Amino acid sequence: xxxxxxxxxxxxxxxxxxxxxxxxxxxxxxxxxxxxxxxxxxxxxxxxxxxxxxxxxxxxxxxxxxxxxxxxxxxxxxxxxxxxxxxxxxxxxxxxxxxxxxxxxxxxxxxxxxxxxxxxxxxxxxxxxxxxxxxxxxxxxxxxxxxxxxxxxxxxxxxxxxxxxxxxxxxxxxxxxxxxxxxxxxxxxxxxxxxxxxxxxxxxxxxxxxxxxxxxxxxxxxxxxxxxxxxxxxxxxxxxxxxxxxxxxxxxxxxxxxxxxxxxxxxxxxxxxxxxxxxxxxxxxxxxxxxxxxxxxxxxxxxxxxxxxxxxxxxxxxxxxxxxxxxxxxxxxxxxxxxxxxxxxxxxxxxxxxxxxxxxxxxxxxxxxxxxxxxxxxxxxxxxxxxxxxxxxxxxxxxxxxxxxxxxxxxxxxxxxxxxxxxxx
Amino acid sequence: xxxxxxxxxxxxxxxxxxxxxxxxxxxxxxxxxxxxxxxxxxxxxxxxxxxxxxxxxxxxxxxxxxxxxxxxxxxxxxxxxxxxxxxxxxxxxxxxxxxxxxxxxxxxxxxxxxxxxxxxxxxxxxxxxxxxxxxxxxxxxxxxxxxxxxxxxxxxxxxxxxxxxxxxxxxxxxxxxxxxxxxxxxxxxxxxxxxxxxxxxxxxxxxxxxxxxxxxxxxxxxxxxxxxxxxxxxxxxxxxxxxxxxxxxxxxxxxxxxxxxxxxxxxxxxxxxxxxxxxxxxxxxxxxxxxxxxxxxxxxxxxxxxxxxxxx
Numbered sequence: 001x002x003x004x005x006x007x008x009x010x011x012x013x014x015x016x017x018x019x020x021x022x023x024x025x026x027x028x029x030x031x032x033x034x035x036x037x038x039x040x041x042x043x044x045x046x047x048x049x050x051x052x053x054x055x056x057x058x059x060x061x062x063x064x065x066x067x068x069x070x071x072x073x074x075x076x077x078x079x080x081x082x083x084x085x086x087x088x089x090x091x092x093x094x095x096x097x098x099x100x101x102x103x104x105x106x107x108x109x110x111x112x113x114x115x116x117x118x119x120x121x122x123x124x125x126x127x128x129x130x131x132x133x134x135x136x137x138x139x140x141x142x143x144x145x146x147x148x149x150x151x152x153x154x155x156x157x158x159x160x161x162x163x164x165x166x167x168x169x170x171x172x173x174x175x176x177x178x179x180x181x182x183x184x185x186x187x188x189x190x191x192x193x194x195x196x197x198x199x200x201x202x203x204x205x206x207x208x209x210x211x212x213x214x215x216x217x218x219x220x221x222x223x224x225x226x227x228x229x230x231x232x233x234x235x236x237x238x239x240x241x242x243x244x245x246x247x248x249x250x251x252x253x254x255x256x257x258x259x260x261x262x263x264x265x266x267x268x269x270x271x272x273x274x275x276x277x278x279x280x281x282x283x284x285x286x287x288x289x290x291x292x293x294x295x296x297x298x299x300x301x302x303x304x305x306x307x308x309x310x311x312x313x314x315x316x317x318x319x320x321x322x323x324x325x326x327x328x329x330x331x332x333x334x335x336x337x338x339x340x341x342x343x344x345x346x347x348x349x350x351x352x353x354x355x356x357x358x359x360x361x362x363x364x365x366x367x368x369x370x371x372x373x374x375x376x377x378x379x380x381x382x383x384x385x386x387x388x389x390x391x392x393x394x395x396x397x398x399x400x401x402x403x404x405x406x407x408x409x410x411x412x413x414x415x416x417x418x419x420x421x422x423x424x425x
Numbered sequence: 426x427x428x429x430x431x432x433x434x435x436x437x438x439x440x441x442x443x444x445x446x447x448x449x450x451x452x453x454x455x456x457x458x459x460x461x462x463x464x465x466x467x468x469x470x471x472x473x474x475x476x477x478x479x480x481x482x483x484x485x486x487x488x489x490x491x492x493x494x495x496x497x498x499x500x501x502x503x504x505x506x507x508x509x510x511x512x513x514x515x516x517x518x519x520x521x522x523x524x525x526x527x528x529x530x531x532x533x534x535x536x537x538x539x540x541x542x543x544x545x546x547x548x549x550x551x552x553x554x555x556x557x558x559x560x561x562x563x564x565x566x567x568x569x570x571x572x573x574x575x576x577x578x579x580x581x582x583x584x585x586x587x588x589x590x591x592x593x594x595x596x597x598x599x600x601x602x603x604x605x606x607x608x609x610x611x612x613x614x615x616x617x618x619x620x621x622x623x624x625x626x627x628x629x630x631x632x633x634x635x636x637x638x639x640x641x642x643x644x645x646x647x648x649x650x651x652x653x654x655x656x657x658x659x660x661x662x663x664x665x666x667x668x669x670x671x672x673x674x675x676x677x678x679x680x681x682x683x684x685x686x687x688x689x690x691x692x693x694x695x696x697x698x699x700x701x702x703x704x705x706x707x708x709x710x711x712x713x714x715x716x717x718x719x720x721x722x723x724x725x726x727x728x729x730x731x732x733x734x735x736x737x
Contacts, residue, residue, distance in 0.1 A: 196624040200439060202539035202560030202596060272540035316518060318538030320559070 003027045004414065005039040009048030009375065013055065013365035014348030024053060026371040029414035033367065048375055051408055054347050056088025056119075056372035057332060058363045060256060060354035061178075061232050061304030063153065063325075066112070067105075068097025073309035073393045075112045079119050081329040081391030083418035085305070086374035086407040088119050089355065089362045094126040095153030101126035101137040103145035110146050118417040120372070122148040122360065127166055127177065133157045136166060143173055148358045151178035151232070154279055154308075154325075156214055158184045163218065167227035174228070176254075176357060179218055181231045181239060182280055186210040191320045193266050193281045201272065204320060208283055212238035219246045222253060230357060231255040233306050235280045237290025244299045254357055255299070258306030259328060259335035260397050262291040268397070274315045274322035275386070276397045278308075281324075295339055295349065302354040303346075305332045309393030326397040330389050334403030337378060371414040380406040433733040434546045434553040435726055437562035438603035446607060450572050450581070453718065453725035457572075460496060460721055469728050470499035473530040477503045478520065479556070480536040485692060486556050489716070490533045490565075493723035499531070517541060521548040530734070531727055534558070539596075552730040554723075560594050566691055567600035569722040571608065573715050574646055577687055582609040587640040587682070589615040589674060590650030590699045593622050597691045598650055606630050615640035616672060619661040620652070637672050644682040648689040649674050649700045665698050675701040679709070687711050 004026040011022040011034065025033040025043070059082070065072035073081075082090055092109060094100035100109060106123050113121025125147030129135045132155075139150050150170065156179065157163045170177055190206035192198040198205045215231060219242060222229045234240060234255045246253050260278055265285050268276040276282060294300040308325025315322050336346050355363030362372055386399040410418035419425040438446075459465045475494040477487050487503060494501045506516055517536075524532060525548075532551040534542040539559030546553040557563040575581040586605055592598040592614055602625065605612050612630055614621060615637040626633040634640040641647055652668060662668050669675075679688065688700075688710040696702045705712060 194624070196627050199622045199624040200599060202558070202562070202599060204560075272543055316544070318517070318536070318541040318544055318559075320538055320540075 002414070003032070003040045003043035004046060005036070005043045006046045006048055006053050006375070009051060009053040011053055011365065012344060012347055014344055015352040015364035015366065017344065018365070019344050024365065026411070026414045029371055031365060031367055031369050031371050034365065046375070046409070051375050051377045052343070053373060053375050055351040055363045055365055056374045056410060056412065057086045057350045058089040058354045058360065059087045059305045059307070059329065059332065060091045060302055060358055061093065061258070062090050062307035062329065063093045063095070063309065065309055066096065067108070072311050072314070073391060075121065076116060077392035078307070078309070078329070079116055081307070081327065081389065082119050083410045083412070084390040084407060085329040085332050086376060086410050087305075087329060087332065088372035088374070088410065088412045089122065089360055090119055091122045091124055091148055091358055093151060093153040094124045095131040095155060099126045099129075099131040100124065100147070101129050101131070101142070103138070103141045106142055106145035106147050117412070119412055120362065122358065124148060124178065125150050127152045128157065131155055133159065133162070136169065139170060139175070140173060143175055148360065149176040149178050149230070152180065154180050156180045156182050156184045160217060160221070164221050164225065167221050167229070168225040170227050171225055176228050176230050178230045178232050179214075181211050181214040181218065181234065182206070183210040183213045186213070191277060191281065191324070192269060193283050195266050195284055197266060197270070206281060208236050208287060209238060211236045211280060212242055215239040215242050219243070219251055219253060223251050226252070228252040232304070233258045233261065233280060234294070234300065235261040235283050235291060236287045240290055240294040240299050247299070254301040256302040256304045256354070257291050257295070257300050258304055259332060260306070260326060262288055262295065262339050263335045264288070264397060269319070272319040274317065274319055275326060275395050275399060277319060277322050277324050278326055278397065279324035292339055295341060300349070302357060303332070303336050303349045304354065305329050310395040311393065315395055325395070327389070327391070327393045327395055329391065331384055331396060331398050331403060333376060333407065334382070334405040335398060337405040338403070343378065371411055373411040374407060375409040376405055376407045378405050380404070382406050432550065432552055433730050435564050435730060436543050436546060436553065436555045438564045438567050438600045438607070439562065441603070441607055443608055446568070446571065446604060449568050449722065449725050449729060450575060452729060453568065453572050453722040454576070456724040457718060457721035460724075465496040465724070467496070467498035470494060470497040470731060473499045473731060474528065475499045475501045475531045475533065475727060476524060476527070476529045476551070477501065477533045478524070478535070479503070479505045480517075480541070481557070483535055483557070486535060489719045490556060490723050493720050494531070494727055496720070497724055497728060499727070517545060518548060521545055525550050531730060552734050554726055554730065557596050559596065560599070561596055562600045563596040564600050565719070565722055565726055566597045567604040568726070569715055569718040570601055570648070570689060570691070571604050572718045572722055573689065573711055574687065577711065578645065584645040585611045585613065585643060586646040586648065587613045587615060587644040588648045588650065589637050589640060589672060591620045591652045591656060592616050592625070592650065593620045594653075594656075595650050601648070602628070602631060613640040613644065617662060620656070637674075638678060638681055641678055641681045644686055646687045646689060647674060647679060647682050650691065651693065651695055652699045654695065669698055673697070673699055673701060674704050676703055679704050685709065689715060691715070
């Protein structure tokens with residue numbers, strides 16, 4: 001099979017801490033050597049011109065509309081956006097229609113991923129049947145079928161006793177339980193974080209503490225049951241404080257956040273901008289700063305795209321009626337680079353850190369590992385333009401913004417799956 | 426108000442300055458006099474089409490806009506759109522394209538969702554007047570309240586104005602607060618914490634009270650807002666009788682305000698909940714005058730928007 005030699009690149013491998021000039025040889029879809037003394041004569045040479053070569057990004061939290069809402073985003077369309085964002089592994093939330101709550105559907109998602117062959121798709125299994133928060137799903141069978149973790153997606157489990165039982169049961173499977181931390185009754189009907197601006201706009205509000213309240217409950221239940229829990233899209237300082245304390249106590253807890261929560265605030269919903277309507281809703285500046293601090297001090301374990309597709313009709317509605325959620329695959333790297341973290345740390349949160357949380361063999365430049373690679377220029381700027389983005393869904397909250405960090409090429413298992421415009425493939 | 430686009434709209438009071446507000450009040454004042462003498466100029470909006478597009482029932486506001494448009498000679502059509510259908514949003518944008526095809530000049534919109542008129546304004550070629558959107562704004566109500574106050578005091582600044590009732594769910598309260606602040610008044614809001622958003626206390630010139638007596642003390646204006654019966658027993662207020670006992674505007678409380686203080690209410694009133702009949706019907710009450718000024722203000726708004734859109 002073919003060989004590729006990446007020359008004149010800045011190799012960054014967060015798993016080993018390596019960051020420096022070098023070259024990398026790929027053979028038969030796997031990483032064969034770093035700084036090889038010689039390469040096969042037939043090897044294709046990719047001259048990076050000093051660009052960064054790092055492991056392909058691992059996105060642990062994305063939604064597509066398949067099955068059930070392919071008009072928003074199908075697996076085929078979504079992975080076009082993923083590879084353009086340098087992503088080579090994706091974990092998909094199970095709150096589709098139908099929900100991924102039986103083994104056949106887990107197989108279906110995996111097979112659809114394999115058919116496309118452009119990225120590795122890992123399904124989450126539903127924690128409860130239909131992600132409805134009532135009846136426990138067959139999580140043991142789902143795990144056997146290949147589910148990498150369990151979650152009800154964007155829904156929190158309201159019933160405390162039910163939650164306790166779910167966490168207790170999951171203990172023997174040694175799996176990760178991903179939670180949407182928001183008190184559902186406090187959040188019901190709300191669409192914006194409680195704030196002076198939301199009051200002026202006359203929008204139904206959700207107090208920011210709805211997040212910390214759920215985090216507090218679920219941390220206690222994790223301690224009670226010994227389950228391994230992970231909070232998705234953490235967005236408030238109060239919740240991060242609770243998680244940091246719990247980590248010190250030895251609670252088995254991790255968390256991620258998504259780019260909007262450290263790059264935007266609630267001020268961005270001004271003029272009823274529905275593309276900035278997210279769940280959880282955008283927070284105030286103090287919480288944005290707290291999320292940045294949580295990224296810097298390690299309280300936050302990973303950054304996920306939180307890709308949540310909507311079509312124009314979902315969003316061209318009065319704010320309270322519009323669908324919550326924004327796309328995030330294409331902008332994942334560029335917005336993350338804005339967080340002010342050292343490049344090695346930023347890439348760790350996007351590669352090996354989420355891969356380890358889910359037990360995936362991905363996100364490193366280890367010899368023998370699958371050659372999932374992302375080549376990007378950290379200095380090159382590009383402007384986000386809703387309507388022109390790869391993939392079907394165009395509901396980016398970052399529309400019109402200029403981002404630094406342009407993906408040049410993406411490789412999955414040694415195959416070039418994305419080439420930036422203007423480059424030869 | 427939005428004057429940056431080539432089509433002028435009146436979507437809210439927020440952001441308007443004294444300079445933006447006063448011309449509306451001045452013109453409305455002259456229309457009030459002409460209306461009283463039955464001499465409104467019927468050629469001002471002649472040949473123009475005004476559509477009252479109401480997604481929410483409101484006989485009072487719709488009638489007021491209808492009368493205002495007719496007094497200025499416009500062709501007026503009332504459209505009441507049922508909101509019971511599941512896809513309300515589709516109706517909204519579908520309606521926009523229908524209206525464009527009808528070449529309407531001025532579109533008066535009432536909608537239960539905050540921001541709906543703003544959304545519509547992006548899609549229609551007519552000037553949009555917000556006639557109340559969700560809990561967001563009701564700009565013509567604020568203008569008519571301002572005009573009523575100005576006529577009695579000869580000014581619309583330096584007054585102590587108490588606003589009592591369900592402020593949390595009130596678009597009238599928000600528009601009034603923006604307008605009265607812009608004109609430079611001392612605003613005191615009163616109500617139980619569940620109906621009074623604490624965030625409003627962060628605005629300059631606004632003071633919050635959970636004791637209505639404190640808000641009313643030496644006030645020049647006592648404005649009551651409707652407290653809907655639905656709020657009672659919903660977890661926000663235990664009962665109508667408790668609300669009236671603790672927050673209702675009765676004679677004893679009105680006596681705390683300055684002698685001759687104005688009593689105002691945007692209507693419709695819940696007598697015996699937020700206001701006692703004895704107060705509503707007292708000589709200090711200007712509630713009927715508010716209705717009269719409502720027509721005059723809406724004439725002024727339709728006239729000015731039409732002129733801005735079609736400069737002579």
